[in-house]
Amino acid sequence: MILTILGGGGFRVPLVYQAVAAARSRVDVSEVVLLDADPDRLTVMSHVLQQLGRELGEPGAAPAVRATTDLDEAVTGADVIFSAIRVGGTTGRTRDERTALAEGLLGQETVGPGGLAYALRTVPEVDRVAARIAALAPGAWTISFTNPASIVTEAMRSHLGERVVGICDTPIALVRRALLGCGLDPAAFDRGEAEVDYAGLNHLGWLQGLRAGGTDHLPGLLADDAALADLEEARLMGADWLRATGALPNEYLYYYDFTREAVAGIAAQERTRGEFLQAQQGAFYDAATAEPARALELWRATLAEREATYMATERETQQAGERAAADLGGGYHEVAVDLMAALLGGEEHRMILDVANTATDGQPLLTGLPADAVVEVPVRVDADGVHPLPVARQLPPERLALVAAVKACERLIIDAARTRSRRSAWLAFAHHPLVDSAGVAHRLVEACWPAEESGEQYGADPDDA
Incomplete structure (x- = not known):
């Protein structure tokens, strides 16, 4: 079986390779194909993966690795395609963050104006990629890690339909932490x-x-102070707020529910998260290029620092303490392997994925949203595909209003990216709940509008998490 990773020069690719190698008894990937527009990054990642492969022992114990800068070559013959691209690289990310912060708004890569700017330059590229996959590998499953996930998955569905699924590790991590907090097996939902x-x-x-x-x-x-004290979301947003809402929010709700605190915390830092990663990753790639024999060693040291600093500013602002050492989500790479093992390896899993808002009877899963909109909901996955589970509890009005507003902005930004409509982009920014002025929205559009031929880096790395 051939697995292609789009954005194969990205820093987190070794995590995917390790997870795939460890799961060969579940789904036998014989070859991993890396695609990236940057040949130097591809060379570094090839060294890291080759050194990882040698650690596993005998030849053939780990999947073979092949690298290319040609999209058609990469997807032809693929059984599974992981899409993990970052159009514009970390340079684009830092520009998005600083542009929003300069207007007194949230400077974050996926949430708010930063996410819309990211999507504006990403959608045309994922449209191109998905069209080539549809033409050259129509039977392949595409698993998208590319952010912003709801927007990108919805765009790719235009070409790939049910054969593309968006994934994120934060929902399943939340569920597993909650199960553990209730004294239940963290894997109970999956089974x-x-x-x-x-x-x-x-x-x-x-x-x-x-x-x-x-x-x-x-x-x-929610009533158990001791249990909530160990729950990441409660430490970040406060037990009283969680009790007031009667739910456990995804940790990214911090940016919506504590916007002022988030903006103040980020603005007070010398560097944004994107600037930190740009410097850190740049140093890693330079060092690994100079000392290829130490590529794996250098990667592990850099990864440890990166993981330890994830959402550090937000935790510091809220005095939430250190992040829990155990990642019960396993990371998006583990989620992807479970999904692949279900689709192609004969397993069955219950997961939370980004899929169309369509129940088995054709009606919307979440009322108040279009049936073809991409939403994040529990599903059952097996060899016959991805099957959304019934929604037992609809979103209450206050949550639905927020979700509907954000989804409307997501769809406007897809239209803007495809038609190059500044009007659609302006509406998307202006109506987003985290943008408080149409005048500011207009300036954001002008600042982030991609050139006709942007020439920006087609890089990788789907997320901080």
Whole structure:
């Protein structure tokens, strides 16, 4: 089986390779094909993966690695395609962050104006990529890590339909932490022993219920001070706020519910997250190019620092303390492997994925949103595909209003990217809940509008997380 990684020069690619190699008894990937527009980054990642492969022992114990800068070559013959591209690279990200911060708005890569700017230059590229996949590998499954996930997955569905699925590790991490906090097995949902009422969009969702043995355990968890003290979301946003809402929000809701605190915390830092990563990753690639024999060693040291600093500013602002050491989500690479093992390896998994808002009867899963909109909901995955689970609890009016507003902006930005309509882009920015002025929105559009031929770096790395 051939796995192609679009954005194969990205820093987190070794995590994917390790997960795939460890899962060969579940789904046998014989070759990993790396695609990136930057041949130097590809060379560095090839060294890292080759050194990882040698650690696994005998030849053939890990998948072979092939690198290319040609999209058609990369996708032809692929059984599974992981899309993890970053159009504009970290330079584009830092520009998005600083542009928003200069207007007194949230400077974050996926949420708010930064996410819209990111999508504006990304949608044309994923349209091109998805069209080539449809032509050259129509039977392949495309698993998209590319941010902003709701927008990108929705755009790719125009070409690939049900054969593309968006993934993120934050929802399943939230569910597993909540199960553990209730004294239940963190894997109970995956095995079908617990039901979860999770609904929303990527980086904008809530766990509204957690049922096992005929009981909803969420109210008890929300009332338990000791259990909440160990829950990342409660430490970030406060137990009292979670109790007031009656739900467990995805950690990215911090940017919506505590916007002033988030903006102040980010603005007070000497560097944005993007600027930190740009410097850190640049140093890694330079060092690994100079000392290719140490590529794996250098990558591991850089990864440790990167993981330790994830959402550090937000935790410091909220006095939330250190992030819990255990990542019960396993990372998006583990989510992708579970998804691949279900689709192609004969397994069955319950997951939370970005899919069309369409139930088995053709009606919307989440009322109040279009049936063809991409939403983030629980699903069952097996060899026959991805099957959304029934939504037991709809979003209450206050949550639905926020989700509907953000989804409308996402769809406007897709139209703007495809038709080069500044009007659609202006409306998308102006109507976003995290932009408070149409005048500011107009300036944001002018600042982030991509050139006809941008020539920006086609890089990789889907997320901080």
